[in-house]
Amino acid sequence: MTDAVAEQDKRRTGSSPDNPAVPVPQVELLRSARFRVEREGHWRRLDELVVRAEKAGPASLSYDETRELATTYRQAMNSLSVARDISLDRALLDYLETLCARAYLVVYAPQESIGGLTGRLLSAGIPQAVRRSALPLLIGFLAMVLGAVAGYVLFTGDPGWFYTFVPPDLADMRTPEASVDYLRSTIYGNDFDAAETLAAFSSYLFSHNTRIAILIFSLGIFLALPSFALTFYNGLVLGAFFGMFAVKGLGYDVFAWLSIHGVTELAAICIACAGGARLGLAVLLPGQRTRRDALRGQAHDAVKLVILAALMLVAAAFIEGFLRQLVQDPKMRLAIGWGIGALWLAWLLLAGRGGEGQAKDARGGGAP
């Protein structure tokens, strides 16, 4: 039997129709060596294309070269599969394996353009994710509201709580001891200093608050409790702050002052908390899946929630930086703040309806 195979081998030796360029030695070849001689040209060609795509990006390949890349990639994969069964040449197996790995990474690269990605996220991805997250959103907003109520009640009971909740650099001079006139002037600030450092202040808030939102979100992985606690704490600060103005009879004014950007900003923090809650819930209640799988499943919507939160915080920073100083009338402040809030709500509730299937495109996969 073995002799018959060897006999056949001898007859086929000596020509390689696919690659006339590769010289075929006149010695009797092993089956696996012949396999290699016949295909080596294809592999070298693939190697060449992969090196170019790695260095200058796949866009540097022409149309025909891209097709060639896909074809030679499949051939190399095929060769690897066969070589594992017929060859014991370690060098060949290692080479083919790494060549296939490199080609795989070039062929299966992310194909989305950044513009298209953002467009799809805004038109369908984010609103759909929000509509799927009723329970986490409830948790997020509940944390903030409970915090605010607790902060307000505690402050009205004992103003000393203010110093416990509110960090000094945030309070600035606005403490319970400050006079009504001073407090009023911080709300209707027409002093020139504030206007000058406007841009800097808002961009500071912009990066500061976004970071807090990302932190609230990512801490959710520790069973959602840190997210809830941080949001609750944010609520406490808010409640105490509001209470301080309210006892001085400035409740309506401060409400308008907070509304103009706070509707957007505080909602963003609640939404980040909801994103964290989704992760936490996945770890707490994974259901039928393993915790790791549940986490991965929930992460899809959670990430979209936190992107939304970041967008809203950017918007809030702009409102805070420009509109709050320009618009001094409390009625206008209320109208702008809640009007923008209504716009957010309309976008999140109405956009991306009827195209639920689109969300699945973002999961990836599929042939190149």
Place this chain on the structure above:
Amino acid sequence: MSRRVRDRKRLEGYLPPEGVPISFSIASIGARFGAQVLDIALTYGFIILLVYAMVTTGALPIEAMFALVMLCVFLIRVPYYILAELVWNGRTVGKRLVGIRVINAEGRRLTPHQIVARNLMKEVELFTPVTMVFTVDAMSGLGVLLTLVWVLAVLIVPLANRRRQRLGDMVAGTIVVDNPRNVLLPDLALSLPVQGSARPVFDFLPSHLDIYGRFELQTLEKVLRDPVKGEEPPDFGQISRTIIRKIGYADPVRPGQERAFLNAFYRAQREHLETLRLFGNRREDKFHSAPES
């Protein structure tokens, strides 16, 4: 032992859509730490250059400068990593320099969602703890303890799992691997046999070739390849004497012909094992005839 160690560092059975399993080597903690340090150094170096350029030229008023720097400081954190990994297919500048990359753990292409998810978690795993460590002086005892627990928890996760995934990798379903590199070495069965016209002929009987298996053959292949620079050339005489004794080879091998003998033996042994393989008999090593335990 050595084989088991290799297995732990490799990601075996990774299945691309073509259905042929391939393997990657998992990036070491050192390489990943190096890439991260490089990224931080590069991004903050850029900020410092920017500030320096603006201060020396004085092109912008101080408020606008402050705003611009703040914006950049925000951008070089999470957004930089997301954009870089999206554009360069799982590689930031630091990762490119170190030679590692992010891949999808499930054998599909890397999705934008995965890139965003794994980098958002960087805030909790890297930036916040580092900031807290710098402010540790101003903290109470509880704060120090909390920071310590946090840092330890974040450090233990990638060390404790086999695939070196940090929390962000787990959420996103990604793995960081070494960039595969390859060199095609010549085929020993092709390049070696002919050495001069007076080529000694060695004949092997089937009984000679039934001793060894795949592992021994590939070990011999490694020895026969040109040695790596700086390593001592192997003692072919010693090796061929061992092989002759083990397989019970009767014909004489004259001194000076050991190399030729080993080449001939490699070729014959490979042919024999490959033929057996075609008929479904895979001899992994020399213990192939031992009873299954």
